[in-house]
Amino acid sequence: MAAKEYHEIVPGAGLILSWQLKGKKVLLVGGGPVAAGRLVNVKDADAHLTVICPSSGLCGEMKHRIYTENVVDVYHDRLFGGASELDAPEDGRRFDMVLTAIDDAELSRSICHMARARKIPVNVADVPPECDFYFGSLIRRGPLQVMVSTGGKGPKIASQTRRVIERALPENIDNAIERVGKLRAKLREVAPEQKQGPKRMRWMIDVCEKWSLDQLSDMTDDDMEEILKGWKKGTVPTYRQVRGIKWKIIPFIALPTAKQINKSLFGTCPVVGAISPWLSGVLGATAGAAVASAFFVLRSQTRHSLMSVP
Amino acid sequence: MAAKEYHEIVPGAGLILSWQLKGKKVLLVGGGPVAAGRLVNVKDADAHLTVICPSSGLCGEMKHRIYTENVVDVYHDRLFGGASELDAPEDGRRFDMVLTAIDDAELSRSICHMARARKIPVNVADVPPECDFYFGSLIRRGPLQVMVSTGGKGPKIASQTRRVIERALPENIDNAIERVGKLRAKLREVAPEQKQGPKRMRWMIDVCEKWSLDQLSDMTDDDMEEILKGWKKGTVPTYRQVRGIKWKIIPFIALPTAKQINKSLFGTCPVVGAISPWLSGVLGATAGAAVASAFFVLRSQTRHSLMSVP
Structure with missing residues (x-):
């Protein structure tokens, strides 16, 4: 039974690697x-x-x-x-x-x-x-590389798949990775000991889970200093905790853009990935029609009751 | 000016490869x-x-x-x-x-x-x-392999990106690749000459462009024989041309499933990739509310005009 815990070996693949050519x-x-x-x-x-x-x-x-x-x-x-x-x-x-x-x-x-x-x-x-x-068919966005391989079975489908993936990648992913890489380097300066490796990794994972991609890509060097203060306490301050003070002092600069509002409201919703625009549109239309109908029915009932008053 | 035609070289990447280990x-x-x-x-x-x-x-x-x-x-x-x-x-x-x-x-x-x-x-x-x-962080779906690398900058973001990609991949992509690979092998039997390589490639690209992923993944060995008849004429028959006859003979078997109808109606729509479920939902709700409102307003106007008739 325990066997089922492990992925099955599926032969026939290549070993996809990032070959290091610097100085080669x-x-x-x-x-x-x-x-x-x-x-x-x-x-x-x-x-x-x-x-x-x-x-x-x-x-x-x-x-x-x-x-x-x-x-x-x-x-x-x-x-x-x-x-x-x-x-x-x-x-x-x-x-x-x-x-x-x-x-x-x-x-x-x-x-x-x-x-x-x-x-x-x-x-x-x-x-x-x-x-x-x-x-293979490659996507490059700064530090991010994605490679699509069909093992030679379909070069055209590989490039079609590459385009599907390109559309799905968050716009600011390269920035977010760059910033996280920088935070990681700073953390290594603060806690350079080899034996702290697993703890560093756990803390970096917490950062990536607490901060959305938009927030990560927006992370300034000053923000990093704030976040790193959490390292010794073993905590990771959230975007709001780090940015809270600034909002009060210069609200007109820190005001979020429409896109950021959209992302912060919807960006982390778990159904976003699962629901299709079509289903969503149909559900929306139904809901809209229902609300409007209810409004008119209620209004007409109110009128009727008003009218029935002598 | 012509220089702008070409991608700029962006150093700092790895060379992503599919290393062949069979017999190694x-x-x-x-x-x-x-x-x-x-x-x-x-x-x-x-x-x-x-x-x-x-x-x-x-x-x-x-x-x-x-x-x-x-x-x-x-x-x-x-x-x-x-x-x-x-x-x-x-x-x-x-x-x-x-x-x-x-x-x-x-x-x-x-x-x-x-x-x-x-x-x-x-x-x-x-x-x-x-x-x-x-x-790197890997996705494997039969013959399809996708690898995500951040050059060591962010292992966690790499696996988050991998999950974004996993959700975006069409469900039947592995089947479609398998079928296209088989068609390609059959084509090589029909037209084995080395010098026909570019023509073979062009023809396979046509197949992938004329047939949707769902149609490709649904392609039977008999379908392949039909499609290959187009090779000598330099044409690629469409799914409908290949399947047309069968529809008339055994419509109850060939009847498309709800999913196939959904895909054939919407699957190839160019806005699907661009529009978000949220925008679609909001537009749908607005449209639904507008239609329902119009209905009630019209109804109430009709009533008024009826009532105004003495």
Whole structure:
């Protein structure tokens, strides 16, 4: 019976990871639109990027990234020159990742073999068996990253799903995460001991539960100092407790916007996620009609009783 | 000006990947709840898993996975025994990935060094500098995987965001992906040539655009044969074109359920994603009240005019 407590293992997935490329060397062979997509992915992740592709084969975006934005660290305007490229003789530091996005299936396969012989993770665009990892459909909002993968079953459905998720994400989520990250760093300064790790984590969870996303994204550095005063007492002051005084002093500045009122009234309601706009509209219409009907019926009854008075 | 066409590079991200572990060997050192989470991740991804941990250190879930479910391929009931473990002398095949989730910071660090010296990707739970990759907050629905990462800034907000996304995902998304994957495989049988790749992709995109998610998840193998007849003509028949005949023959079987009617009427409406249940409810209430008021006002006017007739 206890077995039912645990999620069942469901084979057939990939292991979705956030690979850390800061200070790592990535080789990209190719210059078309697929290569341009890979370039953005790895430069977003702070990789040191080398591109090999004859300039005649560069698409518009690749030219822009290389010549205008200047984000490619090393660019070789020529064809791939063989296995020794992977060992990067110029600085003796082997590449940490190899990506190819070229039409030449034969060359792709041989680059894949060279990389695997050196234990370098490799991805050959559009050839799953020659990939140690796949890319997915990505959302990036500052510190937030969401990745949608269908394990290669449906790239189009993956991007449709990505759009559903994009619409569902709260507008200020990136700000809220940024602020929480900053509070977390400040907490680590106040309570740096390793053994306090679990207590710190519990306290940060309390903050995220007591403060709504809007309140978190609105958290100033001064607010953080106020909140941190609760750390030693083991409490987390609420947004109102922290902001209470300011409301009295400068109410015209602290007056909430219409959006904030809407969020504070409805934003934390548990049915919001469950009820559909259609059901809500129909229920609303019914309720509106009922109230108006009751009003008119009562009014007409009042009139009747008035009229019946001689 | 053309520059504005392209997304800006925003450094500071990780490279989110779907790592392929089928046929790969993973070593997990540790037996607590964090280790149990890692175990599920890598076994979902079909890894060959070795666990090293004294049985006295196994948590309930780990015991269940090892002794009841029997999903761990090799289990060593002892402490980690040194660098030679990574070379896996029993079968001579070095591990492809190493994960540790133990309290011993010193031992974790030394395992990390051993793995890096062998170019084996490594993750030491809770110690970012000793991780070549991070884990994130995951959603799994059959072939669909969604991963939320905040780059370590806010684990709690990551799981809150994951729940927002879970609520937003269409109920039948996993079925739709499964069916589209099958159609794609059948298409590859019909048109196997490599050079037809882009045309195949374009045609699959058309299918996903012409068929709603509900229709896709409802697609039978017979439907697929019908749809594939469109491939040679370069067209994609709609759900109605494919299902039209059946409706006439066996209408009582093909009769749509209330849910399907709801979806076909409203499911593809572009405002559904944009309008909130609250706004919809308020608009509905206003409309309902207006209609009811108009009814009563008209009725009372009719009465008045009747009464005014002598």
